[in-house]
Amino acid sequence: MSDNLHHLTEDNISAQSSPTVSERLKRINWGNYAPLIALAVLFAISAIASEHxxxxxxxxNILRQVSYTGIIALGMTFVIIAGGIDLSVGSTLALVGVLIIMLLNYLGIGWMSVSLAIVAAMVLGALFGAINGLLTTVGKITAFVATLATMSIYRSLTLYLSDAGEVVSSNPNYPKIGTGYFLELPIPVWVFLILAVIGHVLLKHTAFGRHVCAVGSNPKVATYSAINVQKIVFLTFVLLGFTVGVSxxxxxSRLNSISPGDAGLFYELDVIAAVVIGGTAMSGGKGSIWGTVVGAIILGIINNMLNLLGVSPYLQGTVKGAVILLAVLMQFKRSE
Known part of the structure; x- marks a missing residue:
């Protein structure tokens, strides 16, 4: 009799300690999976809406188009998590593009010239990002105002250096980077995915990533915790500039040229939208690299579907703006 009571008691304890399936589902923070759920729903709707x-x-093609803004969005994720923003990414891309093609034409043909131009692009991007970082940290200028100014400066320099004309590469090897494929996927897509993996490790598994989140959450508390806030903010802008150089x-290289007036135009809108849709808080302190990847793909599918369905290009900006507003509104609802 006592043995039976003992077994019954053990069964009751085990039943109480192991949650049911419904309880486990309730414990899941579905807000973290909102971008992925939205992507799945959008993918299904798109497949039904268009046979193409x-x-x-x-x-x-969607992945290729997404990769250009997506690469920049990876860097923007760090900047926004740290409590900043950068409106100059499109102008920086155009300026770096013009400078490296000029350098490429000066160095001549051959893969060595291409390699030097690629390294130069990363260095120049990081340098222009560092300028934004210095204006924000040392200059004590609000990131919005500082990058709004450099957006105009960088675009103006781009037009001046190129005489407002298209700059074309004379190196026959250069286009092979942007138009090449590896394992059935375009090279830019692979670069996007590789940088996403590196960005995820950097954000979630390093002291730098933890410091970025701490600075974005509360700069004063981060300072009291012996974190160099200015250094962290500066480095996020440098990192963003690096990703702009890669993009x-x-x-x-895909176009084998750069148009100083059109290259990177409105990229800042797509980049910030991808980051926000991916769940990164505009107030800082919280974000996800893979969320940004999903956000960029969502934007790419929306653009693609608008084109397939014949929606006027003049209305596509309206749709993007509405998506951004909805994503930010959902953030506020989740934080209440």
Whole structure:
């Protein structure tokens, strides 16, 4: 009898200690999976709405188009988590693109020239990002105002250096980077995914990533915790500039040229939208690299579907703006 009571008691304890499936589902923070759920729903709707959507070539084109802004969005994620913002990324991309093609034409043909131009693009991007970082940290200028100014400066310099004309590369090897494929995927897509993995490790598994989140959450508390706030903010802008340089190589090599007036135009809108849709808080302190990747793909699918359905290009900006507002509104609702 006592043995039976003992077994019954153990069964009751085990039943109480192991939650049911419904309880486990309730414990899941579904807000963290909102971008992924939105992507799945959008993908299903797009597949139904257009018979051309699931064509492999169309899906590859979406990923290729997404990669240019997506690479920059990876860097922007760090800046926004740290409590900043950068409106100059499109102008920086155009300026870096013009400078590296000029350098490429000066160095001549050959893969060595291409390699030097790629390194130069990363260095120049990081340098222009560092200027934004210095204006924000040392100059004590609000990031919005500082990067609004450099957006105008960088675009103006781009037009001046190129005489407002298209700059074309004379190196026959350069286009092979932007138009090349590896394992059935365009090279820019691979670069985007590789940088996403590196960015995820940097954000979630390093002291730098933890410091970025701490600075964005509360700069004063971060300072009391012996974190060099200015250094962290500065480094996020440098990191963003680096990703802009990489994107400049991917875009200019695909076209084998750069248009100083059109290159990177409104990229800041797409980049910030991808970060916000991916769940990164505009107030700082919280964000996800993979969320940004999903956000960039969501934007790419929306753009693709608007084109497939014949929606006027003049209305596409309205749709993007509405998506950004909805994403920010959902953030506020979750934080209440």
């Amino acid at each position: 959507f699931l064509i492999p070539r169309n899906l590859t 400049a190589v991917m875009l200019s």
